[in-house]
Amino acid sequence: MSGFDELGLSKKLLSAVEEEGYTNPTPVQEQSIPPLLAGRDVLGVAQTGTGKTAAFALPVLQIMSRSRPQGKRMIRALVLSPTRELAAQINERFSAYGENLDLRHRVIFGGVSQKPQVRDLQRGLDILIATPGRLLDLINQRYIDISKVEFFVLDEADRMLDMGFIRDIEKVLKLLPNRRQNLLFSATMPASIAKLAGSFLKNAVMVDVSPKEVTVDRIAQKIMFIRKADKRRLLVNIIKDEKVRRGIVFTRTKHGANRLVKQLDQSGIDAAAIHGNKSQGARTKALKGFKDGDIPILVATDIASRGIDVDGITHVFNYDLPNEPESYVHRIGRTARAGKSGIAYGFCDDSESGFLVGIQKLIGMEIPVDETHQFHFAGAIPKPGQRPGTIKSLKGSNKPNRNQSNRQGNRNPRRNTSGNNRGQSNSSGNNRGQSNRSSRNNNSRRDHR
Numbered sequence: 001m002s003g004f005d006e007l008g009l010s011k012k013l014l015s016a017v018e019e020e021g022y023t024n025p026t027p028v029q030e031q032s033i034p035p036l037l038a039g040r041d042v043l044g045v046a047q048t049g050t051g052k053t054a055a056f057a058l059p060v061l062q063i064m065s066r067s068r069p070q071g072k073r074m075i076r077a078l079v080l081s082p083t084r085e086l087a088a089q090i091n092e093r094f095s096a097y098g099e100n101l102d103l104r105h106r107v108i109f110g111g112v113s114q115k116p117q118v119r120d121l122q123r124g125l126d127i128l129i130a131t132p133g134r135l136l137d138l139i140n141q142r143y144i145d146i147s148k149v150e151f152f153v154l155d156e157a158d159r160m161l162d163m164g165f166i167r168d169i170e171k172v173l174k175l176l177p178n179r180r181q182n183l184l185f186s187a188t189m190p191a192s193i194a195k196l197a198g199s200f201l202k203n204a205v206m207v208d209v210s211p212k213e214v215t216v217d218r219i220a221q222k223i224m225f226i227r228k229a230d231k232r233r234l235l236v237n238i239i240k241d242e243k244v245r246r247g248i249v250f251t252r253t254k255h256g257a258n259r260l261v262k263q264l265d266q267s268g269i270d271a272a273a274i275h276g277n278k279s280q281g282a283r284t285k286a287l288k289g290f291k292d293g294d295i296p297i298l299v300a301t302d303i304a305s306r307g308i309d310v311d312g313i314t315h316v317f318n319y320d321l322p323n324e325p326e327s328y329v330h331r332i333g334r335t336a337r338a339g340k341s342g343i344a345y346g347f348c349d350d351s352e353s354g355f356l357v358g359i360q361k362l363i364g365m366e367i368p369v370d371e372t373h374q375f376h377f378a379g380a381i382p383k384p385g386q387r388p389g390t391i392k393s394l395k396g397s398n399k400p401n402r403n404q405s406n407r408q409g410n411r412n413p414r415r416n417t418s419g420n421n422r423g424q425s426n427s428s429g430n431n432r433g434q435s436n437r438s439s440r441n442n443n444s445r446r447d448h449r
Helices: 011-019 029-038 052-065 082-098 114-124 132-140 157-162 166-175 191-200 228-241 256-268 280-292 325-332 353-365 421-430 432-441
Strands: 042-045 077-080 107-108 126-132 151-156 181-186 205-208 220-224 247-251 271-274 297-300 314-318 342-348
Touching: 011 052, 029 042, 029 052, 029 181, 029 205, 042 052, 052 077, 052 082, 052 126, 052 181, 077 132, 077 166, 082 107, 082 126, 107 114, 114 132, 114 151, 114 181, 126 132, 132 166, 151 432, 157 166, 157 191, 166 191, 181 191, 228 256, 228 314, 228 342, 256 271, 256 297, 271 280, 280 297, 297 432, 314 325, 325 342, 325 353, 342 353
Parallel strands: 042 181, 042 205, 077 126, 077 151, 107 126, 151 181, 220 342, 247 297, 247 314, 271 297, 314 342
Antiparallel strands: none
16 A cells, blocks of 8 residues: 555645544545546545545645635535535544645535524635535525536435435536536445436546445454343443443434433433434534543434544444444444544344344454353344344234334335435434334424535
8 A cells, every 4th residue: 555645645735644643545545536636537435434535635625725716715626415414524624634725615504503604605715515405505595606616526425315315416516517526425336326426427437445345353343132121231231341431322213312311321321312303503512522522422323323533432332233234334434443443332132133134244244243241132143044134023023113113224205205304314324214204203304404
């Protein structure tokens, strides 16, 4: 692997990279930065935790710093992100990498007042990081002009489509100039993403970082077979026994996250929840407390699996196994970052064994099993030949638990027509079967604007 100094970056950017403690580029950085600097479009298949923000932020900054038009600054680079948290994280990275450059950048998203955003827009910006809803809102109000954009980045494209943003993306594309450089990153590459990429990428360089490259050796993975009723006690025991100071616990539902926080508090463990039903203020407060070390445990739905980059996370708990195998990779990627090690626990009850089969098929390995804990339950172990994603019927009950009824991830055919699913982005990602019920609980489409 080459060093950053071999990728064609300027001295100012190399200095910023060194200041951030980076030594060698990751595969996605090594493969993306040179063609982007050469003016090529790039189509990237990369999971979270691979260093892809730097893969596009560094070339954008270098391209923007080559020259600046006279007069008021105009938006020459646009980065479109699906969630507020990811957009804010990208903006932070631009601040770090562009510290030595005369470039202005700003993040805009919904859930907060637009007035400070509008003030910065009126002063002039070079780089704009945005979520689709707020971007189009401010374009319609004539506060934003993207007709001069030279560099367009569509990040987490598969999540964008899952959240129902395809029409917004199409609207944005129509407003961009024809002559520009493009980059699309997606964790997966289904036909819908390939079609979207083909609609605006031109002669793109393909960069593929597979999930196997993400589940690195630095992450110690363990599966623990357990009854659902015993999960909380096992979690409390591990947190206390291993003195966890910074860990993320993933649940499948927003209600489950709130309930678990209360249960952890009763056990003397400080925790905060973050999910799509939380206000932006509450989400920001929870993240700040977690980053500052005041709150050791963050309980989250998959809203946190792609958009949160916090140093020093030592533990990831899959309290509920995800019904989408790719989400497992995103989740455990929250630990073992920046060359550090970490551990990822997976709690598998007797309704989730099919999810485990799908996860192990995706990552190409069997996750080591810990049978030594006091709650080990052999009945949760996958049966020979069990198919990925299937749910075993619970003995003595023909009626599934309301939080388990639709765990197979089947899309509700109407979930993108109600206009309410944007606010459910990441909860729908980890329990799509609840999309209609969630929409009734959140009548606003603006949650991720």
